[in-house]
Amino acid sequence: MSKSLQAIRGMNDILPEQTPLWRYFEGTVARLLDNYGYRQIRMPIVEFTELFKRSIGEVTDIVEKEMYTFDDRNGDSLTLRPEGTAACVRAVLEHGITGGGQVQKLWYIGPMFRHERPQKGRYRQFHQIGLEVFNLDGPDIDAELIVMTWRLWGELGLRDAVKLELNSLGTSESRGRYREALVAFLSAHQDKLDEDSQRRLKTNPLRVLDTKNADTQAVLVDAPKMADYLDDESRAHFEGLKARLDAVGIPYVINPKLVRGLDYYSKTVFEWVTDKLGAQGTVCAGGRYDGLVEQMGGKPTPGVGFAMGIERLVLMLEALDKVPEELSRQVDVYLCAFGEAAELAALSLSERIRDQLPNLRLQINAGAGSFKSQFKKADKSGALYALILGDDELAQQVVGFKPLRGQGEQQSIAWDALAAHLATCVVQG
Helix, strand or coil, X not given: CXXXXXXXXXXXXXXXXXXXXXXXXXHHHHHHHHHCCCEECCCCCEEEHHHHHHHHCCCCHHHHHHCEEEECCCCCEEEEXXXXXXXXXXXXXXXXXXXXXXXEEEEEEEEEECCCCCECCECCEEEEEEEEEECCCCHHHHHHHHHHHHHHHHHHCCHHHCEEEEEECCCHHHHHHHHHHHHHHHHHCHHHCCHHHHHHHHHCHHHHHHCCCHHHHHHHCCCCCHXXXXXXXXXXXXXXXXXXXXXXXXXXXXXXXXXXXXXXXXXXXXXXXXXXXXXCCEEEEEEECCCHHHHCCCCCCXXXXXXXXXHHHHHHHHHCCCCCHHHHCCCCEEEEECCHHHHHHHHHHHHHHHHHCCCCCEEECCCCCCXXXXXXXXXXXXXXXXXXXXXXXXXXXXXXEEECCCCCCCEEEEHHHHHHHHHHHHHHX
């Protein structure tokens, strides 16, 4: 017997029972970004591998271990995108939309791919919403990104479940000085470092700060602090960011070990973290990358952005019981029709109602069926009300109107009055 077909490990189907919550979350974010003046951009899922090697860094875990890379039929090395910033920078460079100092405030949504061990909320195909802003170099735009996420948490009911962590990595020059001091310190304690940190010491020493190993964390207590190596420009930028967050009243903590996993960050880095999802606690993260555009062949262009994981935030909404009640109902009204003449009239009537009430979720029965079977389907749909159209109703040009979820007797409503009655009842329901 042939092996049954199934999804690839870590790449999951999102079933119809789950998609209403996804659409609610994505729609909430999209409306918020529209209100702040951000415009959507859509990039390909596949890019040349060199793009990610040049932007993310060849000695990062993503490039070394996690990317889905393959040669196409032309012999080109291609990669399923592991993150969105590099692709967005490539797009704005290719199309010249940041030239001449043009400010661009962009956002995107879609799947990303990393070959890592699947865990709850962390998959090999995962989905992100990302923002990128180009040609603004002050702390005001850094603050705006954080303020927007704070507003989003408020709209979703998640503010009490997240914490903002901040750090500054300084310019490339100040980070280089700090790197030298950190390497010297860690080399003197190399025998106490875990195996992964010993490897990173030679390739990407700042990532040692991000270790989860308890013994290495104990060593890092006495390690040099990035704050002591910041240049005046980076220090002023960081103070400006904190002043703006203080002005809005957004709480935060300074985490000197926050470095992020990608090489292109400079100055501001931040993460929104939670303790509601177990080990996978980061739900939104980003920072400034002023040198990335130039590194990828463009003119010096300041940039800043963030990405949020949709899977993790959907899990949070479910875990904290923040799913809006109406999402459990896919249909407002279910129209039952009995007999061919009633079916024809029901089709015409339902389209007339949709013209008058375009936001009403109205489902018309398909597949005929007895009175009992149609009402069973109406109840299973989750509809608040059933409409009944048979020969008697057809002769009188009325419909039966029956509440399915509460008190109230069945009544007859004239066709011409039906839209107004539904508008009142569905809103009240």
